[in-house]
Amino acid sequence: MTESEANERQRLRPAPLLFEPSQATADPEHFFDLESLEDPRELLARATELTQAFRAATDRSVEFQAMAAAQLADPRRFDRLTAADVAQRAEWTEDYAKKMIEFGRSLLDSPRA
Secondary structure, X not given: OOHHHHHHHHHHOOOOOOOOOHHHHHOOOOOOOHHHOOOHHHHHHHHHHHHHHHHHHHHHHHXXXXXXHHHHOOOOXXXXXXXXXXXXXXXXXXXXXXXXXXXXXXXXXXXXX
């Protein structure tokens, strides 16, 4: 299996992120029920799954942020935003907003698999 195939497989199969019930989130010590695991092997495995899931979710969220930034800054829009406006909305620096707009354009222009 090539590295790109392995990355794509991992991307498609992160651990499920389940929303925690409001009662559980009220307890600051509660985190996806990890505190209840007593076996360190099981704890490491579940914590690793969650880490991978959060990373995958972060990567996808950043892609969606970039696409939205590119769409908002699209010069064909009559209500387009400047990079400074996008930066302000997303709480980024203007330089980072420019990079995200460029990244988003590359994502929007790439053919879908």
